[in-house]
Each structure stands twice: as C-alpha cells, then as structure tokens.
Amino acid sequence: MRHLAKILRYLNKQFYKFFFPSNLKIEGSCSKCGTCCKKIFIMIDDKSVFKEEEFYRLQRDILSYRYFAIAGRETSGELYFKCNLFKDNQCSKYKNRPLICRKYPSVDMLKYGGVLNDSCSYKMRARKSFDFFLKE
Ligand code: SF4
Numbered sequence: 841m842r843h844l845a846k847i848l849r850y851l852n853k854q855f856y857k858f859f860f861p862s863n864l865k866i867e868g869s870c871s872k873c874g875t876c877c878k879k880i881f882i883m884i885d886d887k888s889v890f891k892e893e894e895f896y897r898l899q900r901d902i903l904s905y906r907y908f909a910i911a912g913r914e915t916s917g918e919l920y921f922k923c924n925l926f927k928d929n930q931c932s933k934y935k936n937r938p939l940i941c942r943k944y945p946s947v948d949m950l951k952y953g954g955v956l957n958d959s960c961s962y963k964m965r966a967r968k969s970f971d972f973f974l975k976e
C-alpha cells in the first residue's frame with residue numbers, strides 16, 4: 841500500500857511537470873567545490889529528516905542512501921549527512937554515482953524546499969519575469 845501511494849505521488853508529479861512546466865531553471869556549471877557531498881540534507885515526501893529511524897528506514901529501502909551517514913544536526917533539529925564515498929575532496933565513484941547526485945541540483949529539489957549552499961556555483965532563475973505574468 842505504501843508503494844502504491846508512492847507510485848501515485850510520482851505519477852501526479854510527472855503529470856504536473858508535463859502539463860504545467862516550471863517557470864524556474866538551473867543555470868551555471870559545477871565548480872567542484874565538494875560542499876554538496878559534505879553536508880547533505882535529505883527530504884522525504886517533501887519533509888526534512890529529523891529522526892535517525894527515518895533515515896535508517898530510507899537506507900533499507902533505497903540502496904544509494906547507504907553511502908550516506910549522519911554527520912550532525914542543525915539547531916532546528918534537522919539532521920544532515922555526509923557521503924562516505926567523498927574522499928580526497930572528490931567523489932570516489934563519480935562515474936557510477938547515484939541518480940540523486942547526477943540530478944543535483946534540480947528545480948524539483950529547490951521547489952520542494954531544498955536550497956543551494958552558498959558556495960555552489962549553480963543559480964536558480966525564472967524563465968519568465970514577474971512583469972511578464974503581471975501583463976498576462
Ligand atoms: S556519491 Fe559522490 S557525488 Fe554523490 S554525494 Fe557521494 S561523493 Fe558526492
């Protein structure tokens with residue numbers, strides 16, 4: 841039942857993505873600073889992870905999360921993670937890195953509450969300006 845709910849949520853997202861494309865886009869390229877591999881925030885169903893058990897459950901369900909380990913907790917209580925594949929300031933499995941890393945940073949991630957860290961050279965921009973929508 842949990843899996844069916846996940847599939848339906850996924851199909852719902854794809855539907856909206858196709859028929860109502862986002863006005864946001866990601867621009868720039870990776871400067872290889874490595875920050876996003878050292879302090880990772882994970883969202884489950886659009887919510888941050890606060891409990892260790894939630895993370896361990898995710899690790900049991902999704903193989904790629906097994907590379908991550910709890911690195912600390914923000915003052916807000918949100919857990920953050922590090923990646924055990926990050927060695928000598930680079931990804932030791934770059935060519936075979938998980939899909940979540942290949943897709944980083946994505947508009948979806950930012951739309952659902954994720955933020956780019958300050959050292960990231962990517963930027964999120966609007967395709968059409970606010971003025972464009974005011975004139976519509
Ligand atoms: S798998 Fe590689 S790219 Fe992904 S978080 Fe780990 S070190 Fe970074």
Ligand code: SF4
Pocket residue numbers: 869870871872873874875876877944945957959960961962
């Ligand atoms: S934080 Fe941004 S610029 Fe730095 S490694 Fe990650 S994607 Fe590249």
